[in-house]
Amino acid sequence: MNQISNRLINIFEVLLSGDSFTSPSILAQSLDVSIRTIYRELHDVEELLKPFNLKLKSKSKLGYKLVGKKENKEKFSEYLKLNTNSYAWKSVEERRSLILIEILKSNGYMKLQTLADKLNVSESTISRDIEQIKPSIANYDIDVFTKKGIGIEVIGDEENIRKAISDLVYSNLEMTLALGLDIKTNILNYFKNQNSGILGLLNKDDLEEVVDVLVSSSNNIIYRITEFSLIGLVIHLTVAINRIRNGEQIVLDKKLFKDIKQEKMYIDARIIAGDIEDRFNIKFPEDELGYILMHLKGTRPRNISNKDGQDLDIGNYEAMILVDKLIDRFSEITDYNFHNDEMLVIGLLAHLAPSIIRLSNNLEIRNPLINEIKGEYLELFTIVKETSQIISEELEVNVSDDEIAYLTLHFGAAIERMKLDGESQSLNIGVVCASGIGISALLSSTIKSNFPDISLVEPLSVDQVLNEDLKSMGFDLLVATLNIESVIPTVYVNPLLTDVDLSMLRKAMDEIKISNTPKTKVKLSINPDIINQIKLIGVDLNQARDDVIYKIILEITDNEKLKQEIFDKVIKRETMAPVIIKDKKFVLYHCSIETIDKAYVVLFYADSDKRSLLYKDIDIGAMMLLPKPPVASDRYTLSNISKALVENDDLAISIQSKSLKNIKEILFESMRENNE
Structure with missing residues (x-):
């Protein structure tokens, strides 16, 4: 079938929502277009409807309605959902950036109507936006020309056009994802940036393959959910693959599975599971398929108009309240404010929406990373376990250690982001030995070469530590080869500075950076x-x-x-x-x-x-x-x-x-x- 416009998809969605006739004026008002546009879009749609055994019936003074069996309408609805190809934009500036990237990518002329359909705005809006974005590409020696009846053309050197595209695309991850450009690279870069943290426990080869599967999947899932949801889905699938390989089974209530099979996203879950099976040569048990579906139910749609009907229903609202309380409790225990971490909020929302369904039905999930998480991040796991008492209290359920391990991944990633945010902080380090000349000078040079985020490494003697106010001099951390007494945090190392010493030093530096982050104690009082x-x-x-x-x-x-x-x-x-x-x-x-x-x-x-x-x-x-x-x-x-x-x-x-x-x-x- 030929690609159909998003506007026509929108019209059909309105017609599919009821069984009675809908007048052209109601359709036009609902979609914020003219009646003439409705007539134009619905002209000659018989070939599109024929494979689904549907017909478009029209009556004077009544309007239009789709005629056919219920199951055929449902199949047609799924087809429309998979063929939606519009871009989400959150501001006028982002919409203009999307327009500019599309124009720069085009070879030859591009019609205004094509852009209008993709962005769900009028052609006149596109024309006005083009006039506004022209100055932004003048620095690249590029110009945009509009020819009436033909379309838009970009004039400029090919190399300058490529540079303009590159600068625009890499300035905004979410926009890049919305356009389907370099999605694999950007998502993998997210995990790579946190490779040394708790997300580093995920199998890197599996993770990369999972991303590739989702990017190439026929259900276009990457275009339909936000990048935060996509990252959460990658984590879920990577852990599930590990679980299946280890022969660990999860059990889903048969009645619940029968009920959720009626969900719209069941087809998506089947497609993803099938693609994973083909790539990894494994068999996804039906129960695992149910868990994929429950996870997809918790994802957020990318399209700003939310056409898939995935509104935040009362169950998801419950998840939102839980997330707020969990972050409150975690912030209170750790003494740091995590409420401004949007990725933590969205990640927890995506995880908790299906988790509430699981927990309410007494369904357990196995986390094959639990031993590694408890072994390498026991303190964090313990804090998250205490935090998770909120879930037990609110839902009156038991929260297993496996479930807590999943939450630990999200909170651990938030801590890693806090560390990354703190990398711009430059630390001053004093290296102490008896004289401040020999060993400390040698250590200072080695430390400086291993940690580029240190602004000052100063050799110090024991006398200086005892008799000078190093804190007022701006020292954040001391590195010593012998026991000393100081109010400044101190790391004791071997004079040869082993890998273990370097690891201890990095940990101490990260802790100082986090401690320099403004703290916010949670006070439960009203305004x-x-x-x-x-x-x-x-x-x-x-x-x-x-x-x-x-x-x-x-x-x-x-x-x-x-x-x-x-x-x-x-x-x-x-x-x-x-x-x-x-x-x-x-x-x-x-x-x-x-x-x-x-x-x-x-x-x-x-x-x-x-x-x-x-x-x-x-x-x-x-x-x-x-x-x-x-x-x-x-x-x-x-x-x-x-x-x-x-x-x-x-x-x-x-x-x-x-x-x-x-x-x-x-x-x-x-x-x-x-x-x-």
């Missing part, structure tokens, strides 16, 4: 000002999501620059973890942002009965903004507000009845109950 300053507004939900979000932002600020910054951050967060809870008819927009100095909460209700397709199941919602870095009491307050919005029916009723007074009373009462 009453946030509740007192809550705003309540009515919003027209019969419009596009971006318009809804922008309307809410107007209640927060009238500063144009800040409006755009908030909008971009909210859209980015939506792409990673959308929160739509259909059972409660509730949507939440939230993000952390550096350019605000306090937390904001805006609650909203639908001000009419009309709804666009995206909001057809929504009655109320909220936007919550948190300063970055956050104040612990602000985060705790917003976390409790979001929990109350989902769990307290009286609060939802008060929002719909437009009673701000009742809303505040309910929230203050809820806070008091949580603190008792």
Whole structure:
């Protein structure tokens, strides 16, 4: 079959969502296009529908509907899902970068309509964006020309075009992944950067093969889930391969497996398992297939419009609350703030969503890396085990050591990232021997050559250690060949400086870098000002999501620059973890942002009965903004507000009845109950 446009896919998805006729005007309104565009897209689609035994029926004054058996419609829906080829963008700047890369990659002319379809915007938007991006490529001696009726052409030297593409692609990993460029290289680089940490326990050859399998898989999974989810999937599959080779079996409840086989992503799980079997010459047991499916259910869709229907349902909301509490507990135990690590948040979300299903059904999972994790990272494993008591308390389940070992991988990777963030810190080291001349001078030279992140290595005598204030002189660490007393952390080494000594020195340097990271103790107290300053507004939900979000932002600020910054951050967060809870008819927009100095909460209700397709199941919602870095009491307050919005029916009723007074009373009462 020929490639079909994303716009036509969107139209068919609307028609597949119901059995009655849908008018062209409703289709146009739902997709934010003209009626003429609807007519043009639906012209001559018989050949596309024929293999699925479906027909497009049209009636004057009624519109269109798809006619055929239910199972044929389901097959057609899966086909549409696999052929969606649109790009997610989180800001106007990123959209323009995507346009520029596509133009630079093209050979000859590219039609405006092609770009409009890929980015789900109008041709006029593409034209305006092209005018805005022209100055950004002027430094490469490249220009873009548009010829009416033909398309867009890039004029410039081939070498300059390649350099422009390279600079654009490697400036943004997520955009690179969205375009399918060098995905294997970028994902492997992620693991390579943390090769010395806990993720280094994964089999490197298997990991590389798994990435290659996913990149070449026929289900296009790399285009459909975020890079964070892709990394989590790679970890899951690499561990599963190890488990199968070791002959370790996991058991999935037969009834549960029968139920989850009805999930949309079951086909994806089968395709991935089949590809892994072919590459590794192993057999994936059916129970392992079920675990792949449960993991896929926890992934985040890449497409910004979230067409696959993978909204964050109540189960995933439970995972979100758990993640927040886990990071709170881990931060409190370690005395460092991990809330700003987006990769940790998304990684834990992707892991916990399927884990909640497993744990709730008393299903255990085997982790073949558990002995290595306990052996090499026992202290971290113990901390994560204490942290995981949150899961036991919230879900009233037992959390096995195998499950804790998986969580340890995620928290361990977060610690490694903190170390990497600290690599820009240059340390001052004093090397101590009796005289400060002989051995210490030799050691200083060896240390300096092995650790480029050291700014100063100074030979010191014992007298200097005893009589001078080395701390005020800026020394961070001492390396000594004999016992000394000092308030500065000290590593004792052999005068010949063995590999063991170098390893101990690196560990001490990493600990100092982490200790220099600002610490944030978690204080579980509320900020009453946030509740007192809550705003309540009515919003027209019969419009596009971006318009809804922008309307809410107007209640927060009238500063144009800040409006755009908030909008971009909210859209980015939506792409990673959308929160739509259909059972409660509730949507939440939230993000952390550096350019605000306090937390904001805006609650909203639908001000009419009309709804666009995206909001057809929504009655109320909220936007919550948190300063970055956050104040612990602000985060705790917003976390409790979001929990109350989902769990307290009286609060939802008060929002719909437009009673701000009742809303505040309910929230203050809820806070008091949580603190008792």
